Amino acid sequence: MVFLTNVANIMAKYWQVFLLQGIGYTLLLSVIAVAGGAFFGSLLALAKRSGLKVLKAAVAVFVEVIRGTPVLLQLYIGVFVFPMIIPKLSSLPYIYSVSIVLILNSSAYVSEIIRSGIEAVDPGQMEAARSLGLTQHTAMLSIVLPQAIKNILPALGNEFITVVKETSLASTFFVGELMTAYLKVKGNTYLTMECLAIVGVLYFALTFILSKLLKSMERRMKARA
Amino acid sequence: MKSYLCMLLCLAMLLALAACGSNPEKNLSAAYDKYLSQFSSSGSNGTLTVAMSPDFAPMEFYDVAKSGDAAIVGFDVLLANYLAQELDMKLVIKPMSFDACQAAVQTGNADIGISGFSWTYERGQNYAISDFYVAGDNETEQSIICLKENEGKFTKAEDFIGSKIGYQGASLQQVLVEETFGDMDVDISLVYVDLGTAVEALKAKQVDFLAVAHGNGESIIANANGEIAFTGFDFVVDDMYKNNVCLINKDNTALLEKVNAALGKAMANDLYSGWYDACKVYAGVSTLDELGFDDNGNKITE
Numbered sequence: 001m002v003f004l005t006n007v008a009n010i011m012a013k014y015w016q017v018f019l020l021q022g023i024g025y026t027l028l029l030s031v032i033a034v035a036g037g038a039f040f041g042s043l044l045a046l047a048k049r050s051g052l053k054v055l056k057a058a059v060a061v062f063v064e065v066i067r068g069t070p071v072l073l074q075l076y077i078g079v080f081v082f083p084m085i086i087p088k089l090s091s092l093p094y095i096y097s098v099s100i101v102l103i104l105n106s107s108a109y110v111s112e113i114i115r116s117g118i119e120a121v122d123p124g125q126m127e128a129a130r131s132l133g134l135t136q137h138t139a140m141l142s143i144v145l146p147q148a149i150k151n152i153l154p155a156l157g158n159e160f161i162t163v164v165k166e167t168s169l170a171s172t173f174f175v176g177e178l179m180t181a182y183l184k185v186k187g188n189t190y191l192t193m194e195c196l197a198i199v200g201v202l203y204f205a206l207t208f209i210l211s212k213l214l215k216s217m218e219r220r221m222k223a224r225a
Numbered sequence: 226m227k228s229y230l231c232m233l234l235c236l237a238m239l240l241a242l243a244a245c246g247s248n249p250e251k252n253l254s255a256a257y258d259k260y261l262s263q264f265s266s267s268g269s270n271g272t273l274t275v276a277m278s279p280d281f282a283p284m285e286f287y288d289v290a291k292s293g294d295a296a297i298v299g300f301d302v303l304l305a306n307y308l309a310q311e312l313d314m315k316l317v318i319k320p321m322s323f324d325a326c327q328a329a330v331q332t333g334n335a336d337i338g339i340s341g342f343s344w345t346y347e348r349g350q351n352y353a354i355s356d357f358y359v360a361g362d363n364e365t366e367q368s369i370i371c372l373k374e375n376e377g378k379f380t381k382a383e384d385f386i387g388s389k390i391g392y393q394g395a396s397l398q399q400v401l402v403e404e405t406f407g408d409m410d411v412d413i414s415l416v417y418v419d420l421g422t423a424v425e426a427l428k429a430k431q432v433d434f435l436a437v438a439h440g441n442g443e444s445i446i447a448n449a450n451g452e453i454a455f456t457g458f459d460f461v462v463d464d465m466y467k468n469n470v471c472l473i474n475k476d477n478t479a480l481l482e483k484v485n486a487a488l489g490k491a492m493a494n495d496l497y498s499g500w501y502d503a504c505k506v507y508a509g510v511s512t513l514d515e516l517g518f519d520d521n522g523n524k525i526t527e
Contacts, residue, residue, distance in 0.1 A: 002452075013289075014289055017287075079334070080328055080332040080334050081332070083334060090334065094319065171322075172321060172325055173325065174279065174322075183322075184279070184280065186280060187279060187280025187281060187287065188282055188508070189448045190282075190420065190421055190449070192421035192424065192425045
């Protein structure tokens with residue numbers, strides 16, 4: 001009972017920190033990461049399918065390194081090393097460096113999602129299109145990609161949900177998302193479990209709503225096909 | 226699926242309801258704001274970037290009623306503003322986790338780390354350490370807290386034989402606990418990443434006692450609904466541990482000299498105790514009345 005009273009008191013005093021700032025920044029960072037990741041991820045996937053050996057190798061190394069190291073480590077490097085390379089960053093708030101890292105991280109995963117999505121389309125489709133006289137380019141655009149997108153979109157949705165949770169690591173640099181809200185309030189009240197419970201419920205609500213939305217989108221896509 | 230959404234909506238409404246019940250509070254920040262407003266700097270010597278971990282009331286914490294950079298408040302913020310004034314630099318505070326603060330200073334991402342650091346031998350090896358500054362009794366008194374039922378029952382080190390004492394890892398308290406209880410039959414194997422987790426462990430009776438800086442102990446007790454109290458035991462603290470220091474990059478000796486000069490001046494003019502009292506009020510540990518302020522935050526002098 002004390003626990004619930006504490007939760008209510010915390011919410012009464014700090015609701016803005018959790019509901020406005022916390023959720024706001026979590027969604028903002030996730031959208032930035034996934035939108036940026038989708039854009040650069042597509043470029044990476046293109047590069048990987050191109051004929052240039054050097055480009056292919058570079059992309060492969062990038063993707064392997066990003067997927068093979070923890071996000072927290074990447075954030076530290078982004079925040080402390082990027083400003084040495086791009087001096088402009090050092091005068092900006094950490095959220096800029098953090099966003100760049102999240103975009104880079106997400107783009108590596110998205111490029112793999114896109115690659116596997118394209119590869120999952122039966123090679124017979126391409127062969128059939130080519131033998132009907134379509135060029136490689138048109139066959140890709142109007143035969144393979146539309147089918148690939150059906151594989152890609154759900155996986156992209158999952159990536160979005162993963163990113164929502166990954167943004168919590170950005171709290172190391174107090175950028176303002178939900179986990180930062182937890183740190184701020186916990187620092188004031190020394191009530192750890194209560195704050196964690198609030199943040200936990202909010203994270204779950206976010207990801208649950210998102211996954212339900214994605215499910216209904218998927219269903220609609222299936223209905224149309 | 227509809228019902229799930231309904232449940233979520235209900236939850237959201239509950240949270241929103243809780244939000245409506247906020248109660249008006251006395252102006253806790255009056256004394257603090259008064260001190261803060263006294264500082265000014267033309268910023269003609271560039272910017273002073275300070276790394277700080279604002280989850281450590283009353284040394285540095287967030288005031289959610291304020292926005293932007295002004296939301297980070299506490300003793301170390303006053304100190305940072307004071308240093309910026311003395312060095313005639315523009316102050317930029319970069320909030321980050323405690324261990325990131327050290328990385329920031331090392332990589333030159335921040336000029337100086339001010340986050341309730343204590344002097345330790347290892348820190349002295351890797352950073353330029355400023356002279357001491359004194360945050361009231363936050364560090365000079367190091368105490369042990371316990372559940373309310375044990376309040377005041379443990380006053381000598383021997384009283385703790387057979388019990389478990391926890392502390393925050395890599396902290397001054399770790400050093401003190403090891404020095405004091407290392408040779409005794411006391412379980413000191415419980416190390417916590419942060420104080421909040423340690424307090425939960427204490428409440429859940431996973432650990433019998435926690436070693437804390439006195440000021441943090443007061444904050445913890447003030448927020449524990451009477452569940453937690455001081456044991457009555459205070460550590461014997463060696464002078465070198467008693468105060469806080471700033472971390473500066475090893476190569477930046479010019480800044481170190483200027484900071485030390487400013488710290489010396491603050492010490493000579495006895496600025497620290499007023500700041501610390503104001504922050505204790507701000508963090509809700511003490512009242513304006515108790516510490517000799519009037520309602521507008523002016524220090525009452527006899």
